[in-house]
Amino acid sequence: MLRTAVLVSGGGTNLQAIIDGVRDGQITNTELVKVISNKAGVKALERAEKAGIPTAVVSKKGYASIEEFNDALLSAIDDASPDLIVLAGFLVVLPEKLVKKYSNKIINIHPSLIPSFCGVGYYGLRVHEEALKRGVKVTGATVHFVDEGCDSGPIILQKAVEIQQDDTPEILQKRVMEQAEWKIMPKAIDLIANGRVTVVDRKVKVDLR
């Protein structure tokens, strides 16, 4: 069983897709061992509790410095002894120590087709605002391993989503979640849990069977 910790910051819709995937058997060989939020009282924590998953809150507010916060976050993760850490809308830049310690064991979902609309400053609704501003007709989502850069790690899965002419950032965000994020994130976890994902030369190879 792949011990999986999920890091969240808000609503937790991607977390819910993962919980549902484990429950429905779309994600196999996976145990959700902990949900960690950097904000107290968010819906994601509620979803975790309802699913019987242990939760923890590590908030910047609770610590005097970013270093202490980083150490607390690392401790909260280490305590769960995870094989995989899933960033599901986690709006905190991970400490380098954490990224190095869990090299190729942290995955993130990004709401665009990397390398489009990614990197520093591209998160949440902002990504969709920029896509609409550029007038692209196709966007999507990407699940990737997290490395020291921003959205620069090896890509595991991507899925394209068509943009409609009357899209607002909010409408587009919802469609990208429904048609791409909630599909490829559970799928990526299942592939990893079943030993079907390897990283060679910074590129991901999936055992297609």
Next chain:
Amino acid sequence: MLRTAVLVSGGGTNLQAIIDGVRDGQITNTELVKVISNKAGVKALERAEKAGIPTAVVSKKGYASIEEFNDALLSAIDDASPDLIVLAGFLVVLPEKLVKKYSNKIINIHPSLIPSFCGVGYYGLRVHEEALKRGVKVTGATVHFVDEGCDSGPIILQKAVEIQQDDTPEILQKRVMEQAEWKIMPKAIDLIANGRVTVVDRKVKVDLR
């Protein structure tokens, strides 16, 4: 009838898709008035002749300076009085005078989902090499209006294409042509010919009917 000139440099497979589209009625209200190549003896010219389209060759070799070449190219285009200029694998940077004169009347096909893998240096097989090097799982093609920048003009149509794990740049190039380029380029011309494309605030609006 939209008087359409097509600029080519080589094999002319996109030109062939356009010729076929006009013949089969997929592209309506369009007359192919001239095919201009910057290289003599290329297959694209053969395809044009076979389809009964007037051809011209304007080669850099024939002129003492880039300015003279640019003027000759502009003349060859002006002579055809085109309403639309289609760059179908035309590997020459267009003179600024030409771009300004035919503002929003020049379209180009680029073999990626802009803004990924585009800009200076990204042309032909190179685009696919870079996509495979980055390890993306989805690529595609883009038809866009040409402006003063490189691949920066308003996007008309895009189509996604999945990358397979054993793809070489050559195999990927062929799939992107077949599944995307040869579909969206004829479609874009038909939309323009039927007055269904407008550019507002550097974004393309398509009348969907």
